Amino acid sequence: MRVAIRADASVDIGTGHVMRCKTLAARLARRGAAVAFVAAELPEALERMLRGEGYAVLRIGESPKSQEDDARRTAQALERFGKPDWLVVDHYRLDRRWESAMREAAGRIFVIDDLADRAHDCDALLDPNYCRGCEGRYHGLVPPDCKLMLGPRFLLLRPEFAEARKTARPRPERAVRRVLVFFGGSDPTNETEKALLAIARLKLPAEIHIDVVAGAANPQCGRIESLCADFGFEFTCQAADLARRMAEADFSLGAAGGAMWERCYLGLPAAVTVVAENQRQTAEDAAAYGAVWSLGSHDDVGAENYADILDRALASPSALREMSLRAFRLTDPASGAEGEHPAVRTILGE
Numbered sequence: 001m002r003v004a005i006r007a008d009a010s011v012d013i014g015t016g017h018v019m020r021c022k023t024l025a026a027r028l029a030r031r032g033a034a035v036a037f038v039a040a041e042l043p044e045a046l047e048r049m050l051r052g053e054g055y056a057v058l059r060i061g062e063s064p065k066s067q068e069d070d071a072r073r074t075a076q077a078l079e080r081f082g083k084p085d086w087l088v089v090d091h092y093r094l095d096r097r098w099e100s101a102m103r104e105a106a107g108r109i110f111v112i113d114d115l116a117d118r119a120h121d122c123d124a125l126l127d128p129n130y131c132r133g134c135e136g137r138y139h140g141l142v143p144p145d146c147k148l149m150l151g152p153r154f155l156l157l158r159p160e161f162a163e164a165r166k167t168a169r170p171r172p173e174r175a176v177r178r179v180l181v182f183f184g185g186s187d188p189t190n191e192t193e194k195a196l197l198a199i200a201r202l203k204l205p206a207e208i209h210i211d212v213v214a215g216a217a218n219p220q221c222g223r224i225e226s227l228c229a230d231f232g233f234e235f236t237c238q239a240a241d242l243a244r245r246m247a248e249a250d251f252s253l254g255a256a257g258g259a260m261w262e263r264c265y266l267g268l269p270a271a272v273t274v275v276a277e278n279q280r281q282t283a284e285d286a287a288a289y290g291a292v293w294s295l296g297s298h299d300d301v302g303a304e305n306y307a308d309i310l311d312r313a314l315a316s317p318s319a320l321r322e323m324s325l326r327a328f329r330l331t332d333p334a335s336g337a338e339g340e341h342p343a344v345r346t347i348l349g350e
Contacts, residue, residue, distance in 0.1 A: 001033040003347060004058075004084040004106065006074055007091060008041040014276070015185030015217050016258040017090040018046060020112070020156045024088065025055060027344045036081045038074050040064060045216040045238075056081055067094060071101035078105055086110050086347045089122075092278060096121040110347065111142075112156075115278055122146055124346050128155045128261065129282045130289065130330055149342055152331045155261050156341065160243040168247050170267045171324035173317045178209045179310070180249035180268070181233075182242070184257050185215030189275050189298040192224050195253045198306035200231045204314075211249065213239045251313045251320060253306060256283035256294065264291050264327035269320040271309040273301050290326040 005025060009018040018037070025035040036056035039047075040063065050057050058077035064070035070093075078084065087106035089099065092115060099109050099121040108123040116127065116137040124147040131137060134150050142148070179199070183191040192214060199210055210233040214221050221237050228235035239245060243266065246252070252263055252270040256279040263270045264286070271293040274280045280297070287294035295301050295309060313320060340350075 001028075001031075001348065002036075002082055002084040003028050003033050003086045003088060004036045004038055004078055004081060005088045005090070006038045006094070007089070008039050009043060009046055009185070009217065010041040011186045011188050011217060011219055013041065013186075014188065014257060015043075015046060015215055017112075018042070018050075019185065020258055021088060021090050022050065022053075022055075023156045023158050024341070024343060026053070026158075027341055028347060029054065031344065031348060033348070034081075036078075036084075038077050040070070040073075043217045067098040068101055070094065071098050071105075074102065075105040083107070088112065088347075095119060110343070114282065116141060120146070124343070125149070126154055126156075126343050128152055129285075130291075131281065131285050132288070147346060149346075152261060152264070154342060155265065155331065156343070157262065157265060158243070160241070161262060161265055164243040164247045164266055168266045168328075170328045171250060171269060171321055173321040174250070175317060176250040176314050176320070177207060178211060178249045178251075180211045180213070180245055180252040181254070182213040182245075182252065182259060183255045183273070183275065184259055186217040187214065187220065187255070187275070190220050191253075191255065191273050191275060191298060191301070192218070193220065193227065194301065194303045195306045196224070196227050196231060196233065198303040199233070199310065200227075201303065202307055202310060210234065211245055212236070213242065213245065251310075253310070255279070256286075256292075260286065260292060261331060265331040267324040267328040269293075269313070269323040269327070271295055271306075271313070273298050286330070289330055290323060291330045292323065292327070 005021045007017040007021045009015045038058045060073035085107040088110045090112035095118040111120050111122040111125045119141045126149040212235045216238040246266045246268050255275045256272040273295045274297045283294045286292045
């Protein structure tokens, strides 16, 4: 079984597409599949990580001129890997035109999407986000026989999150003692620094621990590390134990991307910021459900907003308890993090 994955990562794109595909790749590799990543944009640190875990990485050159150009380059790259049984694509810039052009180069096509804003030519589609009325979200956008996996029960989560969920419980009604600050792998709008300045301004009691995590693709890592040293906050670059940190925290500040669902899965109350337009609807829907507090777009969020929302969290243990319960409920353990994920079973033909 050969599986190729077309996904990119950069400061602007973020690392979420590649990271969730890496989770799928690990599950497939454990079942004996050969996996290759095909990328136009990929930070060196992330490429080293993928190669270090045993995956082939096929580069197609940066900035394809069109979807047709991207498909041509991807097909050429796949000649070095062999025709894949499945081609997985997780990329907002690619749609039915690219997928149709790839039909001769791959057996079947599996799309991972979050937006439902464009048509696809695919055999299976996974959208793990919560949205109101999501059952009909892809009506008319995919072939009639396309297998759909929609909603948080289909989250692609790393094994450590499944392990952490086994012992995790909705947060009790208690004072906040541990705050996690994590705005994703690249944090393109530098929300981390805004949050750190806000927390420092509040002059919190010494017993409140501030845990700050930045991704290796974050260009401000050095600056953030320096600020944490000045303020006395714990800092980690590319934490390998993020699930544990989320499980131990009482409240979090973060982006409304893939990590929002990881926090919800472990019942961690959080205030989220929309750092990319494609996160807006998901953040609004999750907030309407009561699983997060949404601060809205990063353009409208400053240090004072982070200070205000943290003040609110410190003064509202009952609200955090309710948010934790709803986050836990929204990401039911049937999400596929336990047992074999439906996407893996689909690709393996089980």
